[in-house]
Amino acid sequence: MPARELIAASSVPLVLAVLARGESYGYAILQGVAELSEGRLAWGEGMLYPVLHRLERDGLVDASWGRSEVGRERKYYRITAAGRAALARHRDEWLGVHRTLERAWGAIGAAHA
């Protein structure tokens, strides 16, 4: 299981990435994250909502109310253009870190060989 700090840092890009695949709602977003992470990232379910509401306040996602298949009220979220731009920024940053670490570990491997 990744460190809490890592999970914290990845929460926003992950939610945005799930929403980039299409409009979704709270529970389905959690399932999307679980699916993407293959169960490796354990999120406390309820704390997804503060993240979503913050993204909404920041204009990175839009929300609207609709009905579930059984007629229950449901809040749907969709990524905005600003959200896509933020996701692209996150992606660049994470890829930068990933490449750096890969090179660092490659160098360690070469030194040990």
Next chain:
Amino acid sequence: MREPQFQQRLERLGFDARERAELADHVECRAQQLERAGLSRAEAVERACAGLGDLRQIARELHAPRVRRMQLQRVLGAALVLAALGVIPLSAGVLGGLLAAAPLGLVLALVASGLWASFGPRRAAAAWRVAWEGGVVEFERARAAVRVFERGERLAWVAGPIAFLVLAAVEASRLADPPQFYSGLARAALALPCGAILGAFVFGTLATWARETCGDRGDGDRLALEGGPTGPQP
């Protein structure tokens, strides 16, 4: 927790109707999944409610911007009161005004020098910058700000009585002139509310804000802390 109890608890914690509907939808989705996995309806709902984690914490997180606005209002209100305590007596003439402003000035000077001595100018100024910038703040900066504001709060509470004693001692030289002495003593007593307002409403509020911001380094941190499976398995 059963569904009605869950709704009541959400209401008590200040979730509005929309927020309650969203969380209820989440609980229903999860409960249905658990029912499909073989749990009874009651068990499924109970586990789904529990899976949401600490509702109080969620409420705090969801309502944090509202709370911050209120805190900012408190700080601004306190600043206005302090300014009034110092400036309004200026109508009594420049000298009178300066004397009346002395309690506030002395309290501020004591707190500022205390913070300077404890943290140095750079760290003290950094804490104010954190408060000024607001929004999401790096954890370490917010934690440093908490220390500064908590110290400021304690210093302000102590600075009020100290300033009062100092100013009262100065006024003691006018004991021979009782009207002058008593009005001077009354001015010196202004140091007490100045210290209390500065401590409780300015530094106290800022410390609370910074403490909350410390927990705001990313909701995913609490997502992890809250625990609970999110996958399809019951």
